Amino acid sequence: MLLKFLFSSFIFCLSITNYCYAQPKMHLTEHRILLTEANPKYDYQFYNQGTSAAECTTQFIDFNVTANGQLRSVKNGNGPTTSAKALLRASPKRIRLEPNQAQKIKVIARNLRRQPNAEWVSYLSLRCKNLVKATDQKMQITPNFVFNIPVIVRKGQLGAKVHFSDVDILEQNNQQTIQFNLNREGNRSLYGRIDVLDESDNILTFVKGLSIYQQTQSLPKSLTLKNKASGKLKLRFVESEKFGNASASWTQP
Numbered sequence: 001m002l003l004k005f006l007f008s009s010f011i012f013c014l015s016i017t018n019y020c021y022a023q024p025k026m027h028l029t030e031h032r033i034l035l036t037e038a039n040p041k042y043d044y045q046f047y048n049q050g051t052s053a054a055e056c057t058t059q060f061i062d063f064n065v066t067a068n069g070q071l072r073s074v075k076n077g078n079g080p081t082t083s084a085k086a087l088l089r090a091s092p093k094r095i096r097l098e099p100n101q102a103q104k105i106k107v108i109a110r111n112l113r114r115q116p117n118a119e120w121v122s123y124l125s126l127r128c129k130n131l132v133k134a135t136d137q138k139m140q141i142t143p144n145f146v147f148n149i150p151v152i153v154r155k156g157q158l159g160a161k162v163h164f165s166d167v168d169i170l171e172q173n174n175q176q177t178i179q180f181n182l183n184r185e186g187n188r189s190l191y192g193r194i195d196v197l198d199e200s201d202n203i204l205t206f207v208k209g210l211s212i213y214q215q216t217q218s219l220p221k222s223l224t225l226k227n228k229a230s231g232k233l234k235l236r237f238v239e240s241e242k243f244g245n246a247s248a249s250w251t252q253p
Contacts, residue, residue, distance in 0.1 A: 117156025
């Protein structure tokens with residue numbers, strides 16, 4: 001899953017006033033948070049780069065992950081067994097953020113010493129709404145911004161391996177599409193980027209911010225090149241250094 005897997009969403013509500021042009025604009029400094037037994041605390045910082053104040057609330061939520069890596073909302077309380085919610089705390093829970101101001105949220109993983117060696121994942125859900133003055137003459141509905149930031153909690157020495165399989169190269173209208181599976185083994189998730197390269201190791205296209213969670217053993221991907229490459233194609237996966245050192249490569253036979 002991609003950096004859409006910041007998995008941030010924007011819930012947009014219509015307004016018929018000119019206040020819709022004065023909105024908060026949130027800038028997030030990190031797309032993921034990693035907490036460990038050695039480093040169980042993190043100050044997550046974000047900015048309001050907009051022109052109006054925002055009121056934000058924080059909570060932890062979960063998503064279920066399908067076998068092919070898609071996130072699904074939790075229904076009827078049937079969340080993932082790898083949920084980190086019981087371990088996590090965040091403060092403050094409610095924030096008023098003026099234009100051009102920054103705010104830190106302290107995220108803490110508690111009681112890790114009592115836990116077995118494992119990895120857990122939940123999401124810091126940051127919900128912000130525009131603060132505007134109401135008018136008597138014009139109706140308005142303020143927009144809500146929702147950002148879901150993955151929080152990965154790890155204890156112990158965990159490992160993961162990754163490899164490409166089922167690679168297929170399709171050609172149509174002088175374009176190439178490369179389809180493949182990225183396979184994960186081990187007891188932790190993977191976070192990194194995929195590059196498609198030519199024979200000279202020039203990057204033709206890439207995907208960054210990729211996530212492969214524990215529930216996913218094989219992640220199918222399809223990438224289209226803007227121009228047909230000469231020579232043999234290569235695939236490369238490199239994990240983000242902060243999260244591990246797993247890597248994989250494939251070269252067209």
